[in-house]
Every structure is written in C-alpha cells, then in structure tokens.
Amino acid sequence: MAHIFFQLGSQADISEEELYSTFNVETEILSGFAFGELPKQKVKKKFDELGGIMRAGVVLGEEKNFEGVQQGIIEHATRNATEGKKMKIGIFIGSNQGWKKFGIGLQKAIKLASKGDEYSDESKFSVRIVNRDAKNLDSYAVHKEKLLEKGNAEYVCIPLPTGWAWGISIGVQKAFDFAARDMKKPIRDMKVGMIPPKLARIMINMTRDESGNLPAKIYDPFCGMGTVLLEGMSLGLKVAGSDIAKRMVEATKKNTKWYFDYEERTSRLAMSSEEKAERDTRFKQLGKEQRDDKFNEFSVDEDYVSNKKPSADNKKEPFFLRDIFMKDATKSFYPDQKKKINKSAVVGEGFLGKIFHKPVNQEQYKIQKEELFPMYRQFLFQISKENISKIVFAFPFWIGENNQTYSFVSDLISFADKLGVKLVKSPIRYIREGQVVGREIVTFEKK
Numbered sequence: 001m002a003h004i005f006f007q008l009g010s011q012a013d014i015s016e017e018e019l020y021s022t023f024n025v026e027t028e029i030l031s032g033f034a035f036g037e038l039p040k041q042k043v044k045k046k047f048d049e050l051g052g053i054m055r056a057g058v059v060l061g062e063e064k065n066f067e068g069v070q071q072g073i074i075e076h077a078t079r080n081a082t083e084g085k086k087m088k089i090g091i092f093i094g095s096n097q098g099w100k101k102f103g104i105g106l107q108k109a110i111k112l113a114s115k116g117d118e119y120s121d122e123s124k125f126s127v128r129i130v131n132r133d134a135k136n137l138d139s140y141a142v143h144k145e146k147l148l149e150k151g152n153a154e155y156v157c158i159p160l161p162t163g164w165a166w167g168i169s170i171g172v173q174k175a176f177d178f179a180a181r182d183m184k185k186p187i188r189d190m191k192v193g194m195i196p197p198k199l200a201r202i203m204i205n206m207t208r209d210e211s212g213n214l215p216a217k218i219y220d221p222f223c224g225m226g227t228v229l230l231e232g233m234s235l236g237l238k239v240a241g242s243d244i245a246k247r248m249v250e251a252t253k254k255n256t257k258w259y260f261d262y263e264e265r266t267s268r269l270a271m272s273s274e275e276k277a278e279r280d281t282r283f284k285q286l287g288k289e290q291r292d293d294k295f296n297e298f299s300v301d302e303d304y305v306s307n308k309k310p311s312a313d314n315k316k317e318p319f320f321l322r323d324i325f326m327k328d329a330t331k332s333f334y335p336d337q338k339k340k341i342n343k344s345a346v347v348g349e350g351f352l353g354k355i356f357h358k359p360v361n362q363e364q365y366k367i368q369k370e371e372l373f374p375m376y377r378q379f380l381f382q383i384s385k386e387n388i389s390k391i392v393f394a395f396p397f398w399i400g401e402n403n404q405t406y407s408f409v410s411d412l413i414s415f416a417d418k419l420g421v422k423l424v425k426s427p428i429r430y431i432r433e434g435q436v437v438g439r440e441i442v443t444f445e446k447k
Contacts, residue, residue: 051201
C-alpha cells in the first residue's frame, strides 16, 4: 500500500464520490487534494478511467517547511537520475500563488544541485526543468514531455495546514482526449444542452459495484448527441441509447460511428506500444461482445415496430449502432427494446428546461416544475419496470436570488422509493460558474 494523493477537479464533491466508487476507499480532503492508502499499481491501472481527477501520485514526504520539501526533491531526483541521460522534471505547486513564492526557488535549487555547486561531484546529474512562464504544467505538456516515464518526473508540492506534502505524479488526466471526443465529433449543437464529457465519465464511474467493477453495458434514455455513449465506449463498455427526436438518434449514431473509427485510426498514433495493445484488446472485446449479443438480430424502426428482421440497409450498419433507437422515455418499452437495455446501468440527463441568464424567482421555478416534473416522474415509472441495475441520473436545479436554490429532486426520490427504486447515495450538485441551471446527480438502485 502507498500513501496516494489525488488532485480533485473544480467540483470536489463529485470528484470525491467518483474516487470512492472506483476504489472503495475513504479519503481525507485537504487543499483540493484527496489522500488515501491504496496500491500504487491499482491507481496507475485505473487512473485513465477517471473523469474528475486531474492527477494522482505517491506521497514521498511531509515537511514542516518548504525548505524540507526542496531538499527531499533534490535528493530524490539525484537518486533517480539516469546516468548519461538528461532528466526532465516538471514542478506542480498546489497553491494559488505557489509558483511566485516557491516554484521559482525550487527550480533554481534543482538546477544548482544538478551542477554540483553545493553538493559533492557524486550529486551531479543532467536536468531540464520543463515549466515555462513560472506556472504549473498543463496535462498536455506533462504527456508531451513524457514526465510520467522512468527517468523523468513531475514533482507535486501540496500545502497542508501543518506544512507541506510532496510526491511524484503517477497519472495525469489526458484532458486532450476529452476535448477531442467533445470538439471533433461530427455533430455538435450548442442549442441543445450537452452534458460535459468529464461529468458523463464521472457518472458512469458512479455505476460501479462494491468491488469497483463497471457494468457490462450502459443505457442513456435521453442520448442527445451521444456524449454518455462515447464515454462508455472509451471505457470499453457496451452501450445503448434512445431519444424521442429522430435527429438526436441520427446525431448519436454518427458520433458513435465517428468515435469508433477515430479510436482505431487517430488516437492510437499518440499511444505507447503498451497502451495500443491494451486499447486494441479492449475494442476487439467490445466488438466481439456486441456482435455476439443475441438481441442484435433485431432492429427497431422509427415507428417502434418490434421484432422485425433488419432490412438490407440496416444490416450494413456497424454492430454497435443497432442499440441506438427512437423512443419516448415516458412510454413503455417494446420487447426488442427491453432486450437492448437488459441488465444495463442507466446513465444520462434529460431536458433541463428553459435557459436562464439570471437568478430565477418562485414563479419561474413553478413553471419549470409544472413542465418537467411529470416527464421525469413518468420516466422513473417506466424504467422501474425494466431489468436494469443502477441509475445515475442528472436532474435540473435552479439558482434563485440571494443564493436560494430550487429543486424537485426530493419529490422524485419519494416517488421512486414507492416504485422500489431506492436512493443509495446523497444527491450531489454540479454547476458551472456563472450558470443559473445546474445538475443534481442522483444514484438509485432497484431493490
């Protein structure tokens, strides 16, 4: 076991919940970081599956002052430098003004030590500090400079109430992968509320069982542009999706088809040979499982005619597109649709209502509740009748004047409870700075 640190995302509550769901470990939160005892290799293996964690690493020491941190880092770098090879080092200071006060001095001390000016000749090592403009590195720079590889390092310094913790990164989020899935997909529509890819990934991770295992399949009943499905595919999961709107179904199909091709052709170019082998194995398994799925012999047409044999054109569709279909989430499932979502975990968000640019009042909230509450109540009623496992779903809430909030989630929880759909975790709120409409993430299980 190692003492591990995790840098939490901007919405710390939901990042912490993702950690617990993935690793089933209690953590201590300090200065925007979570600390816990975990096997190092387990963290390295699962890190790229996370959506709300910026970086993770091993704590190597705790010091009362920064001078002790500086000395510890220099000694560690000296021991781990490879003879005849320049060591690349990145520095991350986990405080708002950290670089001006601490980072520049640490950078100079490392360079000075590498030259042996203050230490014996045995301490000499070749080093390049890759930070620029006196600030922390972004994730792209960490991966471009290969700081996570043996012989290089990103040192992380974390301010604590009683001093400092310092350590070395073993995982840094590949933010560029999330951006590529979001920005490069062929169909985007900013007028349609789109769940952020990282939030979609977090919600998928919240469907894990007590052992930290993901479900075999996820189903998004309001698939929209397919963001949840893309994140599920990126984890190697089977996916299913539906939407009441034909253009949303078509958009999801185009985006998922694009992503499958993109993974096969484009993203592999930036991978190490080990990563390529792991990704290839995962995608081959995904393909085998969905091709072998006995329910894929059926096709659902746009009028919900069930159990019809696929047309010649439909047979040409890639195998994973056949589980994306038109459906009103408030209506009953047809037999073939039931089969497509059988034993799935439900992940998604529905319509969030009217767009507001300033805090809402009581009357505006009342109108939104009258419009949205019946839809969500009927959705829960229909999904409760299906053979699904967990439900992790985002419902809207609103910011009012004087930081008052409006939400009907408690009413939905009470309604779901009567259906045998039980709340298993306290709802978590997610809202971006400056927005008035947020998302309240609720986790249910069928009992």
